[in-house]
Amino acid sequence: xxxxxxxxYRFSASHRLHNEAMSAxxxxxxxxxxxxxxxxxxxxxxxxTVSGQVDPRTGMICNLVNLDKFVKQEIVQRYDDxxxxxxxxxxxxxxxxxxxxxxxxxxxxxxxxxxxVEKVRIEETMxxxxxxxxxxxxxx
Amino acid sequence: MIYxxxxxxxxxxxxxxxxxxxxxxxxxxxxxxxxxxxxxxxxxxxxTVKGEIDSKSGFVMDLKxxxxxxxxxxxxxxxxxxxxxxxxxFAEQIPTSENIAIAIWNRLTPNLRLAQLHRVRLxxxxxxxxxxxxxx
Numbered sequence: 148x149x150x151x152x153x154x155x156y157r158f159s160a161s162h163r164l165h166n167e168a169m170s171a172x173x174x175x176x177x178x179x180x181x182x183x184x185x186x187x188x189x190x191x192x193x194x195x196t197v198s199g200q201v202d203p204r205t206g207m208i209c210n211l212v213n214l215d216k217f218v219k220q221e222i223v224q225r226y227d228d229x230x231x232x233x234x235x236x237x238x239x240x241x242x243x244x245x246x247x248x249x250x251x252x253x254x255x256x257x258x259x260x261x262x263x264v265e266k267v268r269i270e271e272t273m274x275x276x277x278x279x280x281x282x283x284x285x286x287x
Numbered sequence: 288m289i290y291x292x293x294x295x296x297x298x299x300x301x302x303x304x305x306x307x308x309x310x311x312x313x314x315x316x317x318x319x320x321x322x323x324x325x326x327x328x329x330x331x332x333x334x335t336v337k338g339e340i341d342s343k344s345g346f347v348m349d350l351k352x353x354x355x356x357x358x359x360x361x362x363x364x365x366x367x368x369x370x371x372x373x374x375x376x377f378a379e380q381i382p383t384s385e386n387i388a389i390a391i392w393n394r395l396t397p398n399l400r401l402a403q404l405h406r407v408r409l410x411x412x413x414x415x416x417x418x419x420x421x422x423x
Contacts, residue, residue, distance in 0.1 A: 149422040150385045155414040196418075201389070204307050205316060206381035211415070212318060287406070287420070 151265060151287075152208050153196045156218050158227035161188035162242040186230060191244075192270040193222065193251060197262035209261035217259045222251055244271040248279040256281065289347050290405060292335040295357050297366035300327035301382040325369065330387075331410040332361060334395065338402035348402035360394040384411045388419040396421070 164181040165174050174182045181187065195218060199208040225234070231242035240246050252267040266285070270276040278285060302325040303317035313321050320326070334357055338347045368374060370382035376390040388409040396404045410416040 148385075148389050148419070150388060151418040151420075152385065153416050153418070201383075201385045204305055206303070206305075206383035206386045208385055210316065287418070 148201050149198060150201050150208055151196055151198045152211075152262070153194050154211070154214060154218070156193045156195065156223055157190065158193070158223050159188060159190045160226050160229050160231050161186045162231040162237075163187070164241055164243060166241050186232070189271050191226070191247075193218075194266075194268040194270075195255060195264070196266040196268070197259075198265045199262040213261050214259065217255075221254055221258055244269050244275075244277045245279075248277045252279045252281060288337055289340055290335055290337045291347050291350070291353070291402070292333050293350065293353050293357060294331060294333050295354075295362060296329060296331050297362050298327060298329050299365050299368050299370050300325040301370040301377075302326065303381050303383065305381055325371070328411050330365075332357070332391065333406075333408040333410075334391075334404070335406040335408070336399060336402035337405040341401070348399070353402075356395060356398045360398060361391055364394070384409050384415070384417040385419075388417045392419050392421055 162181075163183065163186040164178040165184075166177075169177065195214070197209060197214065201208055226247075231237050231247065234242075236250050237246070240250075248267050248269050251269070252264065255264045255267065264281070266278060266280040268276055268278040302322055303320040304313050304323070305316075308316065334353070336348055336353065340347055365374060365387075370377050370387070374382070374390070376382075376393075377386070380386050380390075388407045391409065392404060392407045395407070404421065407419045408416055409419075
């Protein structure tokens with residue numbers, strides 16, 4: 148039997164949306180308040196969905212301890228209480244939550260092999276969220 | 288095709304232990320969940336059914352009927368129970384959220400006629416849930 152498991156994690160980080168390829172006026176027009184040079188921050192919520200066959204011996208898709216360990220070490224510790232703009236992956240990429248979603252999905256897919264990584268969903272605030280399934284259409 | 292979701296809550300206790308593993312393996316694999324005295328959750332169950340809108344009633348299915356089926360098949364059987372000891376599915380199987388979601392699917396699906404079961408979503412906590420779509 149194939150099932151999906153979703154786990155929610157939290158981290159807080161600051162960022163500034165600014166693209167060097169655009170003029171100061173364009174940046175201000177595109178990003179508005181998010182272009183403030185001093186930055187601002189969010190309490191991000193990351194939902195990680197994995198899928199797989201339920202192991203008849205353990206009753207689990209994968210051991211939650213392994214998923215928690217991976218996400219805490221590779222994602223939460225990397226982004227929590229930091230400034231996204233200072234990180235390597237955002238030197239040439241604007242740290243929008245769209246880009247953050249893709250980045251986190253790729254990190255999971257590359258390093259977590261105990262189950263299939265289906266989707267990453269990030270709530271930037273209670274009012275907006277982003278989902279990425281490796282470029283696939285969301286069917287569910 | 289239209290989808291309807293109904294939510295219900297139940298509280299139950301369980302513990303994870305497989306006779307296939309030694310005591311040490313059980314502790315290593317299941318950690319705190321292996322405590323033989325058990326622990327519990329306020330589970331939140333979301334059942335989604337799908338179907339066409341009936342032209343006379345305007346319903347995909349009668350919500351009252353869905354509520355009754357969920358109460359009879361799930362809440363009465365699982366609420367304020369020890370899943371390992373009181374629910375027949377878990378005499379042999381470990382009552383993980385994955386297995387509980389599958390058991391709920393199997394309890395509901397024979398009772399639905401007009402609408403089809405689409406998804407069983409079971410929240411074990413606000414930060415952890417399992418989805419089952421009836422896939423093999």
